[in-house]
Amino acid sequence: MKRRKCLNINKISTAISGASLFKVKKNLYALKQLIMESEEIAAKISQLIAILRHEKAKSVFTTVTANKTFFEETFKQSSDLIFYEFATFSGVKVLIVYIDGLVNKEILGRDVINSFIIKSKELQTNTLLDSKVLKDLIAVANVTETKTMSTVIDNVLNGNTVMFVDKVATALLIDSKGWERRAVAEPDTETVIRGPREGFIENIRTNTSLLRRKIKSPNLVFENITLGKQTKTNVAIAYIDGIVNQSVLGEVRRRLNKIDTDSILETGYIEQFIEDSPFSVLATVGNTQKPDIAAAKILEGRVAIFCDGTPHVLTIPHLFIETLQTSEDYYMRPLLATAWRILRISAFLISIFVPSFYVALQTFHQEMIPTILLLRMAGTNSDIPFPAGAEMFIMLGFYELLRESGIRLPRAVGSAISIVGALIVGESAVNAGLVSAPVVIITAIAGVTGFIVPALSEAVMIYRILFLIAGSVMGLYGIVCGIFVAVMHAVSLRSCGVPYTSTLAPSDESVFKDFIFRFPLWTMKRRPEAIEKNNQQRQGKNQW
């Protein structure tokens, strides 16, 4: 500043008698104090305004301090919320807010802060105030600007970094997500011999990318919604536009939007909110951990629901026939796949019915057992203190206990339980005459075959017990009644408007091509009629 001749001082000295340099200095100092105080008050006022407005805050504040205060108040001084304040060379205050642990610090340090400081050096002071220019100063691909405070908060919670610049009423949202995550690995529950080993993980972005890598089509759509008032969980509806059954999609959207809850921690939460019959043993919403299965289901016209924080992806509609199919069925040659299917279906039936049949035959229909076998059974049973039904019930209960403890057990104790289980149940209980040997054999058969259809293993367990009760109370008549009720129940189920037993009842051509028999892929020219009614053609006609 160019120093000028100060005319006013002379005037003051003439106007005010007794004015001296000392007095002036004193007054100036007092003024300075006053300004500082007023500035403090102004800051406090803006803070108060921020506090008062924070509930209904709609837009971003102009001052950095106000923004900071707002955040501090919103997050109740939570320790993982980090504020980083710095000034550019031209003295503009900049505030960066992020949650520790959710951001990639490498990106934050190198591409945001460093780049911003260096690039802003070359700019004029007043140009800095434009948010369009500000965006160019950050070396990150995904930078968006917003004026809405709620968006800012959501972004911070999702692992993005927010940048506020003084005198600019726009927040810059910088995509800098980066946190600890599990590597893509083979899921434990859906192991395969042939086929891809990768499975979904807990990160929704990784999961959608796994699916996108399978279906490289612009028609694959991920619709994002956020569910859970507290958890703000990211949920994505995935489908292929043009293949998806529109009515199912609409229904899924409607049901998801109706969810009004505190927390969504797993797709299991979503499943319970949207499923058709919550009190049924049979699930009307399917789930998978494997991208290839999810892709196949989407390609048949289903809708998938991804949820952040879980490797399980839901597929809707879920039909009974799906539980008997595995991904390997389609990777194997058709004849073998058919053999495996038959094996699986018979295992499913064996697992449900063998205990009840055994008890029914033994207590009601002894005439149906071959004489020699009957004599053997009578021999082994002659010392057993319990009726056959109770004996079977005890053994099945004990088996379920063993199985359940096997899952929850620390690995080091696991072998002890299996030894105790095998020895005590298999050997000693039989030798002591507490249970008969056939009951142990039947329990083992039912237990082992119960896992051949993993999607139904829980349902099989329940049905097994129910049929056992029916069979031991009323014999084969009870079992037939049970089948009657079970089938009626299954047929009455709906999965988002699609009958649960579709392709069997009501039946379509895939009941021949893809139920007991697995026809060659080139014969499956149409998508399952039950799911998609409009666009069924999936293959050309001239390949064979």
Add this chain to the structure above:
Amino acid sequence: MVILKRIVAITLMLVLALPLTGCWNRRELNTLGIVGLVGVDTGNNGIKTTFEVIKPEKSGKSGGEKNEIPVKYVQSDGQTLIETFRSSMLRFDRKLFVAHTKAFLFSEAVARNGLAEHLDAILRGPEMRLSMHLVIIKDDSAADIMTIASGINTIPSSYIEDLLKQHTSLSKSVDSKVLDFLKTYTGKGINPVVTVLRKVKKAKIGAGQNDEYELSPEGAAVFLKDRLVGFLDGDETRGYNWVTGKVTSGIVVSPTPNSKGTASVEILKAGKKTEVEINGNDIKIKVKINMIGMLDEETANFQLTDPATIEMLEQENSQVIKQEAEQTLLKVQTEYKSDIFGFGQLVHRKYPQEWKNLQNNWDELFSQATIEVEVQTKIVKTGKSSLPVKE
């Protein structure tokens, strides 16, 4: 409301279905006495029934203790089968369970008084099976026969069942189930033929043989309606089997042509064709039997390479078969006067109008009918060797 209605409807349906299922009952396996054989003899009050109850094998105890007899017997007197059945239960610690009964044995005396009254209980009882073997015990009492098990099987019921299964090897016995008896007994123009079992002295060979007797199912029991009228021996039974086309396998032993030897021809396939002709009161029955056989053995050293020899052998065979059939027909016609061959059914089929008059005294008419037997034999194989062993 709709759900409630549905639940009510389903429960109602299931409850109403309950009475449709007939007789069923819950019983534990270790309360049952599994009956293997039922034997009916004449007793003081009418009949005396013996039940063979099989002792189930204990698990985990294999080998040893094999000398122990694996069955128990319980016997009681009464007027009817069901009465004796129930009074036996009073004397036995297990509920008698007859669904696994292999055979119903009736002594000759009971059978001569008529089986129908006893079989009624079998037909009505829900536990009883119509596929049980029906056996007439010749010479001895049924209770006596039931203790014999001289084969590998130590359980008499299993022994008898397995023995009866072998009946096709010679075609010299018949296989009759309760159902067969009921069918032939109620059918017009046919009478039942029932399996016969009798005790035979067992040849003592070796030191380990303790069994004194063994059973033989050779022969058959001839019934007129439900009453036993007589027996056929082994050869006559085969004659019966020839005429009714029930021969499935067996050996025909015939003299060799032009030499003093014997030839055994194995029956590969046999069939029959029967024709009836009625001219007024004259009933003519023609039985055509044909047999395809294989030469198993010959002792006369003849040239089988010559087709003429084979033809002569076939002639001899036909002669033997014809004799067997004719002898049986003669015996049944003259002695028993019971149409066990079912010729009446043929008449019924061919002359339905005349049958109305004939059916009431058909058995009498049958005994006067002229029956012609014609046999055709064909030997198609001569075994692995075409040349005789003896030079």
